[in-house]
């Protein structure tokens with residue numbers, strides 16, 4: 262079993278880190294969990310992963326040393342923060358480990374550094390790693406392509422109260438797909454959140470709205486609104502395991518691929 266891909270998980274104590282850990286540990290026939298990372302100063306660093314999560318010791322000590330972790334890994338599952346992801350992308354590239362990036366809120370300067378790292382190693386990045394959302398992205402593109410600009414497009418998303426970025430990575434994926442269907446870049450069509458006397462809606466634009474509250478895992482509506490009728494495409498996430506399963510699939514898919522940037526469409530063959 263030692264030839265199974267060795268996996269490091271970053272952000273082990275986070276909402277996604279915990280789910281990723283459970284997902285990889287539940288797949289001993291497909292992957293080996295060899296290291297779990299947390300940020301320097303985090304109370305879990307130096308402790309056994311099993312013990313800190315209230316279970317039996319797992320013999321896996323949480324580390325804040327990505328170099329040591331990546332030296333023994335073929336893949337890194339990274340759902341952390343933009344700053345951490347950029348730092349980890351350079352180290353994953355050095356180690357030639359497949360870097361699976363779920364982190365959202367990445368800005369152009371972060372993306373440029375990730376692209377540089379992807380010259381040396383495989384990077385799979387998606388704002389949403391679930392099968393359902395990636396199918397919804399394709400549907401959104403097709404519906405936007407089929408309808409003219411008299412159909413107003415609005416993307417509405419809801420997430421838990423702890424989410425720090427808006428619009429969500431998923432909403433941006435959906436917006437990009439809708440813009441592609443319309444044959445224009447999202448940057449030309451995007452209308453950010455509205456407030457005050459905004460004036461009437463500008464024809465052909467794509468609007469974004471974000472709701473934050475409670476423990477909502479993730480909900481996305483793509484609304485196509487015309488005179489007299491509306492189409493609503495909806496995805497509801499009720500369990501973070503959908504993202505973790507996608508991330509593990511991406512890590513396994515990326516083994517042996519040529520260095521470069523990939524997304525979940527590539528992994529899922531959509």
Ligand SMILES: NC(=O)c1ccc[n+]([C@@H]2O[C@H](COP(=O)([O-])OP(=O)(O)OC[C@H]3O[C@@H](n4cnc5c(N)ncnc54)[C@H](O)[C@@H]3O)[C@@H](O)[C@H]2O)c1
Pocket residue numbers: 271272273274275276277278298299300301303340341342345362363364365366387388389390391430504
């Ligand atoms: N792409 C997807 O399918 C998907 C799904 C869910 C969440 N996300 C994204 O994943 C990210 C994390 O979400 P979350 O809800 O788990 O957040 P979270 O705040 O619960 O977890 C983030 C974790 O990363 C850790 N971290 C920060 N810097 C680090 C470093 N340098 N090294 C190691 N660990 C570090 C934090 O201490 C924390 O434990 C967000 O950007 C979120 O939007 C993406």
Ligand SMILES: O=C(O)C1=N[C@H](C(=O)O)CCC1
Pocket residue numbers: 365388389420424428429430431432478479
């Ligand atoms: O909980 C989060 O944070 C999520 N982030 C992703 C996004 O920004 O779209 C995916 C859904 C959950």
